[in-house]
Amino acid sequence: MDAPHYNLGIVRSFIHWSILWGVVAILVGILISFQLVNPDLNFPPYLTYGRLRPLHTNAGIFGWAIGSFFALYLYMVQRLCRRPLWSDGLARFQLYLFNFTIIVAAVTLLLGFTQSKEYHELEWPVDLLVVVLWVVFSVNILMTIFKRKEQQMYVSLWFMAASLIGVAVLYLVNSAAVPVSLFKSYSAYAGTNDANVQWWYGHNAVAMVLTAPPLAVFYYFLPKSTGVPIFSHRLSIVAFWSLIFMYLWTGAHHLLWTPVPDWVQTLAMAFSIMLIAPSWGSVVNGYLSMNGQWHQMRENYLVKFLILGITFYGLQTLQGPLQAVRSFSAFIHYTEWVPGHVHMGALGWVSLVLFAAFYYLAPRIYNRELYSIPLANLHFWLVLIGQLIYSVSLWIAGVQQAGMWHAISPDGSLTYSFMESLVEMYPYYWARAFSGLIYLAGVAIFVYNLAMTARRGKPLMPAAA
Amino acid sequence: MSSPAWENKPVLFLLLATAAILVGTIVTMVLPFAWVNTEADRIEGVTPYNPLELAGRDVYIREGCNNCHTQTVRPLVAEVLRYGEYSRSGEFVHDRPHLWGSRRTGPDLARIGGKYPDAWHYQHMAVPTSIVPRSNMPAYAFLSDRGIDPEYTRRKMDVLRFPYEVEQIAGLRGKTEMDAIVAYMQKLGRDLPVQRTAQPVTPPAIAENPFRNDAAAVAEGGALYAQHCAGCHGASLEGGIGPALSPSGFDEDMLFEVIYGGLPEGGMPAYASLGSARVWKMVNFILAPRGI
Known part of the structure; x- marks a missing residue:
């Protein structure tokens, strides 16, 4: 049987570029973590914390995460549909447009062109570029699915297709604005409405960019790495539909105790708790797929990345709902706890799964064996330790900060001033900056390992590719 | 093995997925528009920004101040004590976009207006550590070197349909971004006809000096x-x-x-x-x- 001629070149290109933007995200993250302990490291007007922090999040989410998902969707859709991409030319155009958009985004953010909405800072002309990019990408993926050679759509394809629609709806609604000039616009929504729309977007960007796509990757690459299929098809069906149904109700858990109507907050809280079930549906499915295969945790470095990744997803989807409960939110919201939570998802769950997928693909895109498995293991431990120091130190910091903010003396006065709470944060901020350096070291080894694979890896036999 | 129809029919699948996404969207995102920013939310005294304040608000947005400062006070005892009255929906009807924020690396600013004199803000913006020695806020002295464009500000006022006098636009000539952001700071929370600064829940517990010669x-x-x-x-x-x-x-x-x-x-x-x-x-x- 003739194998279809899969386009691996475009996959390789997207992997390279997404890693580059990922390194940029980490470097900017480290810079701003040092700015928090030493304000002299701000260089106004362009390099201040206020302008660099959106650059950090945008490079991480749009450059590293979405860039990687471009690569992996373009790979998975070919394999799962048993046919080449619908259009190689469109995919090539998408690559150029992607990098152009990221560069324009970075430059405009440093120039201070921003809508100020979290994870949706880009001003309207850049928004338009993003929309074109997403349409080009979606058309190519969907047309490949429509013209597939494999009758049944595997679970990864469901998560992929749902995320294409979800992102489109979220991004278009939240970007509605009236332009004043080329790089300045005002939101179409005012005040409390604007906040509610924004966090409907913000939280579901987490669903459609940082949950569904890595789940698609996980459902594909875990069986590929272990050699045994996923535990339960039925469980993946239940988990998928309940996940994409429930997620959209939860945005207002970012707005507990604000002027958003109470019933919207209560619904968000209730659905956030309910979301534990579909989230853990995928986690349990992953774990049970390892039945009889747990020895691979020792023998197969890919499994280590994937299983730790899904474990952090499981922890993330317990901690998230906890934070969405009114009483706990009252205590912990606005503190350092929250960046600790976010980075467990970003560095632990999403990035570990992406690293695994890229290691799996390395021999296929370079036609060579991976240069060094020991280095891949060292990469694993460095990023794991870096991420744990980051999150754990900020959880402790957040609890302490919340405790100080809420402390009331017997005479009814506040026990601590705001500055007293900030001063207590500095040791934790040092720990965070240090943990970023450890994570960077891990990623540097990853990049080195891939580069050496491309140049010096043992060539594979042509048939094995 | 039998599998559900949608697993083999991508168009059907896409329609079902879209429907699943839209239910929660409509209930929690679209429906609230019927309650929010309506007459029931209206607060007497809440006015749009004047041209200088709007210019200042745009400096606040450009510099990403919302990455470290929130602008919403929650109805929690310690929070009302620290920042003042809790925030109400009607205070924000002119805010496009909202600037509630999500992190308090610095304090909340919803009630900062009128708390300190202008001179405090000028000095604090230029060199924060000169007033708060261990602050980690970046210095924004450069705002004093940048002028406000009156014509551009007028266009912004028009887009937002905020009322203004011609003299207010003319008056922007010679104003700096520093003047603007200080004016914006002083506007925050001042429209609310309630006590804006933190007040004790009880009157002073000790009315007479307990520490003489201590x-x-x-x-x-x-x-x-x-x-x-x-x-x-x-x-x-x-x-x-x-x-x-x-x-x-x-x-x-x-x-x-x-x-x-x-x-x-x-x-x-x-x-x-x-x-x-x-x-x-x-x-x-x-x-x-x-x-x-």
């Missing part, structure tokens, strides 16, 4: 003074943004009252949230005889 209390008062007062009144009470504090000029009860309750018209914030005992310690420090 050297330890004076020392503690000194530390409190350095943290809360020195930025404006000088490290050795010599004055600065605020007046010099010559010990002979005050009666202790009057001094207590001013520190505890503030002088809203004179730009002196209230320190009631510190509690009366600590305010008395500051009083005793300020009034302590000192040789120079």
Whole structure:
């Protein structure tokens, strides 16, 4: 049987570029973590914390995460549909447009062109570029699915297709604005409405960019790495539909105790708790797929990345709902706890799964064996330790900060001033900056390992590719 | 093996997925528009931004101040004590976009207007550590070198349909971005007809000076003074943004009252949230005889 001629070149290109933007995200993250302990490291007007922090999040989410998902969707859709991409030319155009958009985004953010909405800072002309990019990408993926050679759509394809629609709806609604000039616009929504729309977007960007796509990757690459299929098809069906149904109700858990109507907050809280079930549906499915295969945790470095990744997803989807409960939110919201939570998802769950997928693909895109498995293991431990120091130190910091903010003396006065709470944060901020350096070291080894694979890896036999 | 139809029919699948996404969207995102920013939300006295304030708000957005400062006070005891009245929906009807934020690396600013005099903000923006020594806020001195474009600001006012006088636009000539952001700071929270500065839930617990001739209390008062007062009144009470504090000029009860309750018209914030005992310690420090 003739194998279809899969386009691996475009996959390789997207992997390279997404890693580059990922390194940029980490470097900017480290810079701003040092700015928090030493304000002299701000260089106004362009390099201040206020302008660099959106650059950090945008490079991480749009450059590293979405860039990687471009690569992996373009790979998975070919394999799962048993046919080449619908259009190689469109995919090539998408690559150029992607990098152009990221560069324009970075430059405009440093120039201070921003809508100020979290994870949706880009001003309207850049928004338009993003929309074109997403349409080009979606058309190519969907047309490949429509013209597939494999009758049944595997679970990864469901998560992929749902995320294409979800992102489109979220991004278009939240970007509605009236332009004043080329790089300045005002939101179409005012005040409390604007906040509610924004966090409907913000939280579901987490669903459609940082949950569904890595789940698609996980459902594909875990069986590929272990050699045994996923535990339960039925469980993946239940988990998928309940996940994409429930997620959209939860945005207002970012707005507990604000002027958003109470019933919207209560619904968000209730659905956030309910979301534990579909989230853990995928986690349990992953774990049970390892039945009889747990020895691979020792023998197969890919499994280590994937299983730790899904474990952090499981922890993330317990901690998230906890934070969405009114009483706990009252205590912990606005503190350092929250960046600790976010980075467990970003560095632990999403990035570990992406690293695994890229290691799996390395021999296929370079036609060579991976240069060094020991280095891949060292990469694993460095990023794991870096991420744990980051999150754990900020959880402790957040609890302490919340405790100080809420402390009331017997005479009814506040026990601590705001500055007293900030001063207590500095040791934790040092720990965070240090943990970023450890994570960077891990990623540097990853990049080195891939580069050496491309140049010096043992060539594979042509048939094995 | 039989599988559901949607697993083989991508168009059907896409339609079902879209429907699943839209249910929660409509209930929690679209429906609230029927309640929010309606007549029921309206608060008397909440006005749109004037041209200078709007220009300042855009500087706030451009510099990403919302990455470290929130603008919404929650109805929680400690929070109302620290920042003032909790936020209501009607206060934000003119805010496009909202700037509620999600992290408090610095304090909430929803009620900052009128808390400090303009001079405090000018100095704090230019060199934050000159007032708050261990602050990690970046210095924004460069805003003083940048002018406001009156014509561009007028266009913004038109897009937002905010009312303005021609003289207000003309008056922007010569104003800097620093003037604008300070004007914006002073607008925040001032439209609300309620007490904007933090007030104690109870009246002062200690009405009479409990620390007369108490050297330890004076020392503690000194530390409190350095943290809360020195930025404006000088490290050795010599004055600065605020007046010099010559010990002979005050009666202790009057001094207590001013520190505890503030002088809203004179730009002196209230320190009631510190509690009366600590305010008395500051009083005793300020009034302590000192040789120079």
